[in-house]
Amino acid sequence: MPESANLAELVCHCRQAWASKPSVPDPSRSMEKHSVAICFVHHAIAGLRARGIAPEPVLQAAGIAPALLAVPQARVSAASYSALWMEVAAALDDEFFGQDSRRMKCGSFAMLCHAIVGSKTLGQGLERVVRYFGLLLDDIRVRLEREGVDGEPGAGKRARAALVLTATSSQPPGVFAQETMLIMLHGLMSWLLRRRVPVLLAAFSYPEPAYAAEYRLMYSRHLAFGQPATALVFDAAWLDQPVHQDERSLKAFLRDAPHNVVVKYTDRTSVMARVRRQLRAQPPEQWPTFDRLAHDVHMSSSSLRRRLMEEGGTYQQLKDEMRRDLAIEALSHSSRPLAQIAAELGFAEPGAFHRAFRRWTGLRPGAYRGTPSQA
Structure with a gap:
């Protein structure tokens, strides 16, 4: 994560990655994230283990069965994962989960939100975020870059901006530290504008992890690994957008945090989001056929199929x-x-549900519920 890496260099490297890797739709793609892979639970409790704190009581307080840690396919609800963030932060008195040599003491995130809520534009808010994290943490830094660069293949020249992570020493921050910082940054951006800010590219300074498909849910469809820096790249025009939050709305935001940071605002303009809204409006046993769905969203069946694949x-x-x-x-x-x-x-018989749930999570539903703290 070299300090010298700039936005132009980053996008140049990533353009080479795009050219060498065909674009294949990810079958796990979803614009709204309501469950979290168990690998992130492992990451979240690593700071507890490093300090000799038993993670089991913390997991149980968050409604997560410790036995799920042994199931690689397991997932937990976003609500449970958000509760885990709160429990780990409280146990460590560190809202950065022991990922920095300096603790980000409990209450720091709330004070950060108070510091940025009065910003006039997203750009001003992000500048304040950058300065604030510089005061809070020792090992990881954030910088905001603005630059006009060539777009990714198929796009014309456009102004770009990026939130770039840098290290303060030759030892880069851990993977979970970088993941967590990006989640916080993107969550704050989306909250300030009251909509999910599209990330044109999520770049990472480390090799592609086995669970990289989750990143497409967390950050962007466009990912690049082994890059000069870890960064979120987005259209610079967003920086001029006015902030749509105030002290009153901040109270509601903090009341729901960190769940609204983990899940973030959804991209309501996508076809997937439209389809999900249609499905959420009725019970699963009444979900429409594909042709009926296409009619309901005012598209032809072929157009809807193509847009979903895109x-x-x-x-x-x-x-x-x-x-x-x-x-x-x-x-x-x-x-x-x-x-x-x-x-x-919407399952015709319980056996079909049992088979499907085991395929999704690696556990039978009864075993999932029967483990401690899932009952």
Whole structure:
């Protein structure tokens, strides 16, 4: 993560990566994230283990069964993961989860939000964010760059901006530190403008991890690894957009944090978001056929199929993801019988639900619920 890496160099490197790697739609793509892969739970509790704190009570307080750590395919609800952030931060008195040599003491994030809520534009708000993190942390720095560069293949020349992470020493911050910082930065950007700010490129200074498909949900469809720096690249025009928050709305934001930072605002203009809204408006057993859905969103079947593929998914994948996340939520936070949950999710018989849930998470629904803190 060299200090000398600039935006032009970063985009140049990433353009080479795009040229050498064909664009293939990711089957796990979804514009709204309601469950979190278990690998991020491992990352979140690493700081506890490093300080000799047993993670099991913290996991249970967040509604996450410690036994799930042994299941590579397991997922937890976004609500449970957000609760875990709160529990780990409280246990360490560190809202950066032990990822920096200086603690980001509890309450720091709230003070950061108070510092930026009076900003006139997103650009001014991000400048304040950069300065604030510079005061809070020792090992990782953020800088805001603005530059006019050539766009990615197929796009004309446009002005770009980037939030770039840098290290203060030759030892780069850990992967989870970088992931967490990007989640915070993107969440704050999206909150200030009351909409999910599109990330044109998420670049990472480290090699592609095994769970990289999750990054397409967290950051952007366009990813590049092994780059000169870790950064979020976005259209510079967003920097001039006025901030749409005030002290009153800040209270509501902090009341729901960190869930609204983890999930972020959704891209309501995407076709996937439109489809998900259609599905959420009715119970799963009444979800429409594909042709009926196309009619409901005022598109031809072929156009809808093409647009979904362009965004990296299919109707069946969207339905599976929504059923998976609804199932995780129901098993984690309700005591309804499994047969009732299966029927509510649109499965004709419980056995089909059991097979699907095991395919999604590696566990049978009864085993998932039966582990401690999932009952």
